[in-house]
Amino acid sequence: MTATGTRAARGGTRPIRLSPGDVLRLGLIGVRVRKMRAVLSALGISIGIATMIMVTGIPSSSQQALLRQLTALGTNLLQAQPQQDGGTTATLPRNADVMARRIGPVTHASAVANAHRSIQRTDRSDPDDSIGISVLAARDNLLSTVNGSVHSGRFFTTATDRYPTVVLGYQAASVLGFKKLVPGEPAPQVVIDHRWFTVIGILDPMPLTRDLEQSALVGWPAATKYLHFDGHPTVIYVKARDDAIDDVRGVLPATLNPQVPDLVQVSRPSDALAAKRASEHSFSGLFLGLAGVALLVGGIGVANTMIISVLERRREIGLRRALGANRGHIRGQFLTEAVVLSGLGGLAGALIGAVAVAAYATYQGWPIVIPPTSVAEGVAGALLVGVVAGVYPSVRAARLPPTEALAAA
Template identity: 70%
Template sequence: MTSAAPAFDSDPAPDSAPGSDRTKPVRLAPSDVLRLGLLGIRTRRMRAALSALGISIGIATLILVTGIPASSQRDLNAQLSALGTNTLRAEPQPNQSPPVLLPENADESAARIGPVTVASSVANTHALVRRSDRTDPQDGSGLTVLAAKSDLLPAVNGKIRSGRFLNASTERFPAVVLGYRAASRLGIPRLVPGAEAPQIVIDDRWFTVIGVLDELPLAPDLDRSVLVGWQAARTELGFDGHPTVIYVKAREDAVEDVAAVLPASLYPELPGMVRVSRPSDALTAKRATETTFSALFLGLAGVALLVGGIGVANTMYISVLERRREIGLRRALGAGRGQIRVQFLTESVALSVLGGIAGTLIGVLATLAYALYQGWPAVVPPTALVGGTVGAVLIGMAAGVYPSVRAARLTPTEALAAT
């Protein structure tokens, strides 16, 4: 009984063909790639730490040069905003005959403009004010008695020095709030809590002082004014209800647009008879600082990243020169050029990422500490945090390209022969 001959494929296997390479490089799993990439970091910890320190300094610099100026800029913007960068003042053109009378609801018309956030008004009652009924009638010369809406303070960034401002209940009664200089002229610099409220005379009628204002940089004319409630001015002083000045606050990015449409909104019949103050010069300064800071951010961040990238590239290049024997041994054992490239590229990215994480933490802590020391609001732009991490990865890739390519080009004999 003859045994059956072993069965063979009719076509030889591709790797059994004459002259073919019977060994093929094994495809590495991502975990193996990461393990090989971290090999150089684990075996040369001091050098890896110094290399990561270089990139961390670069990323920390990136965070600092964006965070500290951003904190300073926010503080500066708050100071500029206090100067009225988003405030407009509208009033009839002076010296008109007959005088222009704005509609009684002019402030409500202004408030209906989309970007407007606050709109309020005052009106000259042409009344005379005195400390008492026994003083000279000219005692209050230079002071103006104004009818005021209860929402005036937000429109002019005003603050109460003592007492309280007019509200929905007190504006109907004979109560007044004194401007800073008017209070000094009338001998009532502040109100004493618990003491009897002082009184003044306006057109032979007694009014109770319920509040004194701080200085108003945005509306210095109000410092010399005596403010009476809108309804009380009508009933006690014969006020006709037509406002003389409209104060408007709008979004900063739309101040110019609001100024353009405000005359037509306040006085549709003759818009040219309404004068609107132009946006504060502080708005131009604020926008100039934003542009300057943006250019500064870009320039300093670019320098910081460039310095960090050069440091990583230099470290990786030296690492290739020192590890030629290791490269040659791996090539002799069957590692392909692509595996060598991936190993060194992974090591470069890992170094940069570790340095980037450390640099981000250092930069954030340093920014918070410096802002707290200066009394600024601490600001760390999210773009800087994201940019630090993404920048570290990109730097690692860019810095590792040439060293990894150089390592892959070494032949096994050339690498093993290196001393």
């Protein structure tokens, strides 16, 4: 035989190549014919992907809501207070808040001071029973510094801070039995250090400054006049620009107490919430592990379905082999079917997870945050599981001898 004839003979036995569309149509045959089995096989994959989307989406929505709340309440708020020195608490200068206000990036600075006095609902109450409420001297600009607001009544002004008036924190008002102040009605009174003080305001809750919620605030001049307050602040509140908050935190101790800056402790109210977010991330890692287990179980289910499908369709495999399909065609058909099953499960799981995140975030009043990377990674993971789960069944189907497959009952 000539070289040309040899090439022609070789060309005549060249295997037929299937286009990607043909392979996909072949892979969909098993899914269309056995719909219920396909649904049950994809269910495990969809549960795993839905769990993954929920585990990443719900904490992201919660974190976004928390960040918004912190921004509104004051993530750029610092608290400075003196520490103990040899058993006695160090003191801050009387004008410490004014000194802090001189720092360039600082936008607001205010102060409160413990007057070391008790408050009672009436003059018949036990004066030794403080009922857990601290009496604090407060500057007029305290609310603007800590982003506080008045629930009812009003806060101190230069016209009222010198008189025996008091503004109650939200929790303190609840303990004393006051819910709100009604305009036009006589203002209630409380007793502080055997003197009647008129309640002129009740504050809204302030989650980042819980101490103020449980306090009774008296104007700075009034505390000096009626409560014999020495004028030294015990807590300085400083608000600074977000981009300079760490720099201000570094220089604040030396600014407030140049002689012994080590005796000034500076903290951020949001630091405690950072620990809360860290614990949430720990639980997110646990749930991500559970999502991985669900994906593994789903992959095993797909592999089991494909193996059973190979056993049930041996005659189909034999017929296709007899009509000219080679092993590669058979492998491609069953591998594609496994990937399609997993892909459908992944898409369904991503949709279910996104709907669940949106519903839960809406119920909680949070912004809806669904990380696109989580959706993409979830679907890609489902496809990968499909590839892994379909390798063995597809290879097993391709290795079936045509005569044995045709002879199968």
